[in-house]
Amino acid sequence: MDTTALHGWAAGEAGRPASPDWTIPQHWERYTPEEHATWATLYRRQMALLPGRACAAFVDGMQRLPIEPDRIPNFEALSDVLMRHTGWQVVAVPGLVPDDVFFEHLANRRFPAGQFIRRADQLDYLQEPDVFHDVFGHVPMLLNPVMADFIQAYGVGGLRAQRLGALEMLARVYWYTVEFGLVREDGGLRIFGAGIVSSAAESVFCLDSPSPNRIAFALERVMRTRYRIDDFQQTYFVLDRLEDLLRLAEIDFTPLYERVARLEPLPPDAVLPEDDVITRGDGRYHRAKMTP
Ligand code: HBI
Ligand code: FE
Numbered sequence: 001m002d003t004t005a006l007h008g009w010a011a012g013e014a015g016r017p018a019s020p021d022w023t024i025p026q027h028w029e030r031y032t033p034e035e036h037a038t039w040a041t042l043y044r045r046q047m048a049l050l051p052g053r054a055c056a057a058f059v060d061g062m063q064r065l066p067i068e069p070d071r072i073p074n075f076e077a078l079s080d081v082l083m084r085h086t087g088w089q090v091v092a093v094p095g096l097v098p099d100d101v102f103f104e105h106l107a108n109r110r111f112p113a114g115q116f117i118r119r120a121d122q123l124d125y126l127q128e129p130d131v132f133h134d135v136f137g138h139v140p141m142l143l144n145p146v147m148a149d150f151i152q153a154y155g156v157g158g159l160r161a162q163r164l165g166a167l168e169m170l171a172r173v174y175w176y177t178v179e180f181g182l183v184r185e186d187g188g189l190r191i192f193g194a195g196i197v198s199s200a201a202e203s204v205f206c207l208d209s210p211s212p213n214r215i216a217f218a219l220e221r222v223m224r225t226r227y228r229i230d231d232f233q234q235t236y237f238v239l240d241r242l243e244d245l246l247r248l249a250e251i252d253f254t255p256l257y258e259r260v261a262r263l264e265p266l267p268p269d270a271v272l273p274e275d276d277v278i279t280r281g282d283g284r285y286h287r288a289k290m291t292p
Contacts (some may be wrong), residue, residue, distance in 0.1 A: 061140025086148035095128035106155025137194030153249035211285035216276035
């Protein structure tokens with residue numbers, strides 16, 4: 001399977017917790033030369049693709065953080081810089097952690113990053129978030145004050161949504177923004193989602209392919225829309241500006257949950273009459289996969 005899906009996991013399937021909050025030591029000194037080399041390969045490949053594709057906030061975070069070409073970053077060094085600017089820390093976890101543990105970390109401005117790196121023969125496919133996805137994809141955005149606040153709010157909101165039985169609806173918002181979001185910038189579209197920015201193939205597909213829909217972000221629309229965890233997205237939602245996330249961090253989702261829960265969920269490739277469609281996809285990529 002050559003997909004670049006980064007989140008094809010079911011929550012809570014990772015190994016046993018090493019501590020109540022599932023954190024483990026990073027043991028940076030234990031990474032092997034081969035593991036650092038895997039980082040270097042992935043880093044170079046993405047950095048060659050991202051100019052003109054990644055949003056300004058990502059580029060800025062990448063420049064200001066101790067994230068280097070040839071070695072896996074040290075979480076303490078990352079946390080030092082993040083802490084000074086946005087109050088975030090990076091903590092190591094074995095992989096997936098249960099939803100409530102994940103939210104609790106985010107609500108306290110701790111980003112749980114996979115300690116391990118994918119195998120050299122699986123550069124494009126992984127089932128759990130590893131250090132490349134989490135650090136290369138997510139951490140640069142944590143230096144952006146808007147994203148820093150939004151991801152914390154997602155943690156707080158996630159704990160609430162769990163109690164309300166509304167987690168699926170909230171998780172779709174995270175998915176279509178933090179993981180697979182696009183944003184308008186300099187008269188074009190740019191990537192800010194970590195799932196895209198850490199994937200070579202999807203970094204190109206999401207912007208250049210005629211296949212997917214690109215639709216202006218609308219909150220309740222996104223809350224209704226199912227997503228793919230096993231392949232490229234069929235629809236990308238586009239923010240006018242990153243600052244629009246601030247409003248999402250502030251509003252009360254409770255009435256939205258009630259309203260959206262009464263509606264049918266939408267398939268990942270839906271296009272509605274009321275959508276503000278930026279590009280209507282022809283669906284060729286996913287259709288070709290279905291007919292052998
Ligand atoms: N655990 N380490 C880790 N990283 C995630 O992104 C993550 C997780 N556990 C649950 C989870 N994400 C999602 O299912 C929630 O955002 C709903
Ligand atoms: Fe992620």
